[in-house]
Amino acid sequence: MTGSYILLESLLKEEVETIFGYPGGQIIPVFDALYDYKDKLNHILVRHEQGATHAAQGYARVSGKPGVVLLTSGPGATNAITGIADAMMDSTPMVVIAGQVPTEALGSDAFQETDLVGITQPITKWSYQIRSAEDIAWAVARAFYIATTGRPGPVVLDFTKNAQNENLEEFTYQKCQFIRSYIPNIDIDNSKINEAVNIINNSKRPLAIIGQGVILANAEEEVLDFLEKGNIPAATTLMGLSAIPTDHPLNKGMVGMHGNVGPNMMTNQCDVLIAIGMRFSDRVTGNLKTYAKQAKVIHFDIDPCEIGKNVKPTVGVLGDVKKTIKEVYEKMNNNVHYEWINSFATYENREQDKVVKKEINPIDGRLHMGEVVRKVSEASNKCAVLVTDVGQNQIMATRYFQFSRSRSVITSGGLGTMGFGLPAAIGAKIGAPERTVCCFCGDGGFQMTLQELGTILQSKIGVKIIVLNNNKLGMVRQWQELFFNERYSFTDMINPDFTLIAKAYGIGTAEVNTSEELDSAIKDMFKDDKPYLLVANVEKKGLVFPMTPGGTDVTNILLEKKQ
Amino acid sequence: MKEKILYTVTIFSENQVGLLNQITIAFNRRQLNIETLSVSPSALEGVHKFTITTWTDKDTIEMVINQIDKRVDILKAYYNTDDELVFQEIALYKIATESLLKAGTLETLIRKYDIRVLEITETCVVLEKTGLYDETQQLFHELNDSIGVLQFIRSGRVAITRSRLERLSDMLADIEEKYKNLM
Ligand SMILES: Cc1ncc(C[n+]2csc(CCOP(=O)(O)OP(=O)(O)O)c2C)c(N)n1
Numbered sequence: 001m002t003g004s005y006i007l008l009e010s011l012l013k014e015e016v017e018t019i020f021g022y023p024g025g026q027i028i029p030v031f032d033a034l035y036d037y038k039d040k041l042n043h044i045l046v047r048h049e050q051g052a053t054h055a056a057q058g059y060a061r062v063s064g065k066p067g068v069v070l071l072t073s074g075p076g077a078t079n080a081i082t083g084i085a086d087a088m089m090d091s092t093p094m095v096v097i098a099g100q101v102p103t104e105a106l107g108s109d110a111f112q113e114t115d116l117v118g119i120t121q122p123i124t125k126w127s128y129q130i131r132s133a134e135d136i137a138w139a140v141a142r143a144f145y146i147a148t149t150g151r152p153g154p155v156v157l158d159f160t161k162n163a164q165n166e167n168l169e170e171f172t173y174q175k176c177q178f179i180r181s182y183i184p185n186i187d188i189d190n191s192k193i194n195e196a197v198n199i200i201n202n203s204k205r206p207l208a209i210i211g212q213g214v215i216l217a218n219a220e221e222e223v224l225d226f227l228e229k230g231n232i233p234a235a236t237t238l239m240g241l242s243a244i245p246t247d248h249p250l251n252k253g254m255v256g257m258h259g260n261v262g263p264n265m266m267t268n269q270c271d272v273l274i275a276i277g278m279r280f281s282d283r284v285t286g287n288l289k290t291y292a293k294q295a296k297v298i299h300f301d302i303d304p305c306e307i308g309k310n311v312k313p314t315v316g317v318l319g320d321v322k323k324t325i326k327e328v329y330e331k332m333n334n335n336v337h338y339e340w341i342n343s344f345a346t347y348e349n350r351e352q353d354k355v356v357k358k359e360i361n362p363i364d365g366r367l368h369m370g371e372v373v374r375k376v377s378e379a380s381n382k383c384a385v386l387v388t389d390v391g392q393n394q395i396m397a398t399r400y401f402q403f404s405r406s407r408s409v410i411t412s413g414g415l416g417t418m419g420f421g422l423p424a425a426i427g428a429k430i431g432a433p434e435r436t437v438c439c440f441c442g443d444g445g446f447q448m449t450l451q452e453l454g455t456i457l458q459s460k461i462g463v464k465i466i467v468l469n470n471n472k473l474g475m476v477r478q479w480q481e482l483f484f485n486e487r488y489s490f491t492d493m494i495n496p497d498f499t500l501i502a503k504a505y506g507i508g509t510a511e512v513n514t515s516e517e518l519d520s521a522i523k524d525m526f527k528d529d530k531p532y533l534l535v536a537n538v539e540k541k542g543l544v545f546p547m548t549p550g551g552t553d554v555t556n557i558l559l560e561k562k563q
Numbered sequence: 564m565k566e567k568i569l570y571t572v573t574i575f576s577e578n579q580v581g582l583l584n585q586i587t588i589a590f591n592r593r594q595l596n597i598e599t600l601s602v603s604p605s606a607l608e609g610v611h612k613f614t615i616t617t618w619t620d621k622d623t624i625e626m627v628i629n630q631i632d633k634r635v636d637i638l639k640a641y642y643n644t645d646d647e648l649v650f651q652e653i654a655l656y657k658i659a660t661e662s663l664l665k666a667g668t669l670e671t672l673i674r675k676y677d678i679r680v681l682e683i684t685e686t687c688v689v690l691e692k693t694g695l696y697d698e699t700q701q702l703f704h705e706l707n708d709s710i711g712v713l714q715f716i717r718s719g720r721v722a723i724t725r726s727r728l729e730r731l732s733d734m735l736a737d738i739e740e741k742y743k744n745l746m
Contacts, residue, residue, distance in 0.1 A: 180638070446685060
């Protein structure tokens with residue numbers, strides 16, 4: 001059996017069903033083998049390797065299974081860098097297999113040779129060069145183990161062409177369950193659990209912040225039990241959205257730069273801040289010097305690097321949050337905090353009056369992003385998967401979409417990658433074919449990976465794409481308006497007719513300018529499970545509020561433009 | 564500014580290609596200069612040991628160590644301050660034979676600095692001194708000022724901890740044991 005077949009057999013052993021890929025000279029033997037696996041492995045031919053990585057991310061985030069990417073060397077591999085870096089930042093399990101020049105040509109600047117292992121070391125959990133067929137099964141097993149355990153992340157296998165062609169008599173595969181230098185699940189320290197329980201029991205004004213770690217650990221139920229037993233109000237980070245249902249009474253919204261006023265203000269009023277599977281990103285904390293200084297901080301995380309990195313916790317509880325939160329839940333007292341929870345209302349009302357109402361029920365006759373998002377969300381019965389691009393569209397989508405189940409938000413949080421949305425949506429739909437997938441993009445970001453409409457056409461991917469078209473690089477324009485004296489340097493966009501592009505790809509489409517048009521287009525969009533491109537021409541000068549300007553105090557929240 | 568002191572970082576790794584790169588990435592990202600570096604096979608077969616010194620503060624070194632320790636192929640990383648270590652560096656000095664003989668101070672120098680003479684040829688002499696940085700540096704100055712040094716090289720620090728630290732082999736045995744229990 002050649003190395004190429006060994007690779008595919010190994011992928012089957014890891015229960016891989018779908019591969020996102022693009023062929024080329026140094027991976028041709030694997031694609032040749034793939035020809036014989038058409039009925040076992042669903043290969044999605046993308047239009048650009050960046051698209052393959054984001055699609056794999058979308059697939060992984062919605063399904064919990066690792067995304068698999070197959071590419072050629074050189075430009076194929078370098079095109080994948082953005083997605084690999086994105087997956088690293090957002091802890092997404094992904095295995096990227098790239099072709100490489102033959103071992104004897106390594107280092108000679110051979111055609112389409114790049115030092116992929118060198119390039120990707122800082123942005124992967126592990127990258128490894130396979131130089132002989134004997135290595136393949138071992139490396140694939142390790143790759144999947146590393147990508148999916150502990151804090152998940154991307155892994156790169158740099159697969160030399162000679163190894164792809166080399167023959168081995170026998171194929172044996174053993175799943176990896178142990179690497180002596182890699183201990184993904186640290187034993188729980190019971191004394192830390194007890195300290196945490198003690199502080200939580202005595203807390204009068206607790207606030208929990210839930211990050212993506214809860215989703216990655218499949219710990220949604222444990223966390224909800226914990227919140228309910230302690231009667232603890234909670235907020236999520238952008239990445240933690242949908243870990244608890246939007247309309248749960250203890251869900252106080254989202255923290256961070258464009259999060260909700262309540263939880264951001266309460267961060268600096270609570271007496272105990274309980275961080276679960278989150279990493280105190282600067283987009284969450286703002287100025288660290290004034291962040292939650294009054295509070296005892298309890299930080300639950302699986303990654304030892306995150307505990308104390310940005311915020312020094314009173315207690316750091318290392319371990320899988322599915323286990324640690326359960327332990328805490330079992331040991332803690334029932335509690336009530338009605339008064340404290342009710343005190344969020346003032347902030348909630350203020351945000352409703354100053355921001356939300358205007359955004360979802362605008363009275364100026366123009367379409368607003370929030371309105372479009374909320375209407376699409378309602379039309380999909382709050383159970384769709386939301387995929388976003390980056391910019392104002394991302395914030396509006398995550399603020400106004402509503403969720404009833406976990407794994408419903410796929411957005412580029414840590415890297416903030418424009419162009420993420422469309423390919424990620426493709427992956428999400430393949431990872432959850434039974435779910436409706438709604439992808440919100442700005443006109444800028446949409447044009448960064450627009451070619452993936454070809455993938456939608458070819459592979460018949462029924463995603464609903466909503467372009468929130470303001471003919472601007474809106475988020476940058478917002479900063480220019482607020483912080484750069486309205487000097488609009490290169491943020492205007494002259495756009496093509498997006499509906500014509502949709503038509504060229506055989507995708508149903510509509511363009512809307514008013515609420516009425518929007519309503520009927522949404523109906524049209526959801527009439528079947530086919531792909532659809534809805535172009536909503538929204539207010540050009542829209543601003544996203546609330547906003548905490550970067551690096552300032554978490555409580556320094558702007559609700560409108562200062563006159 | 565947080566106070567910067569010299570930390571000695573010890574890293575045990577699997578013997579794999581590209582490990583030094585992974586380690587230096589962690590230093591680079593926190594803008595740390597590597598002061599000295601020494602790498603060699605450790606007492607355990609297949610395990611490499613890195614000894615690195617760097618000037619920084621406690622918070623930063625802790626984060627760098629965590630990042631390094633987290634890498635898949637790293638077995639263990641930790642840091643120490645000088646008071647917790649016995650450590651040495653080795654320095655070699657090449658001097659023109661003629662100048663050395665002319666100066667006539669070799670015997671005094673040997674006694675004063677505990678020097679070893681590694682090689683004497685017609686043209687040059689190679690001296691070796693093992694010691695702390697200040698000591699090898701002082702000898703360099705003395706030789707260079709009085710005789711002239713043709714070539715000078717100093718190794719990275721090698722260090723051994725004073726405390727009865729948990730040994731790597733015990734740690735590995737523990738890990739393997741736990742794994743067996745899991746199965
Ligand atoms: C690849 C990439 N390039 C640049 C940026 C910087 N950036 C962040 S938001 C933004 C504007 C996005 O404009 P658009 O896609 O039209 O969305 P809008 O903000 O208008 O909703 C830019 C340029 C980025 N995040 N990613």
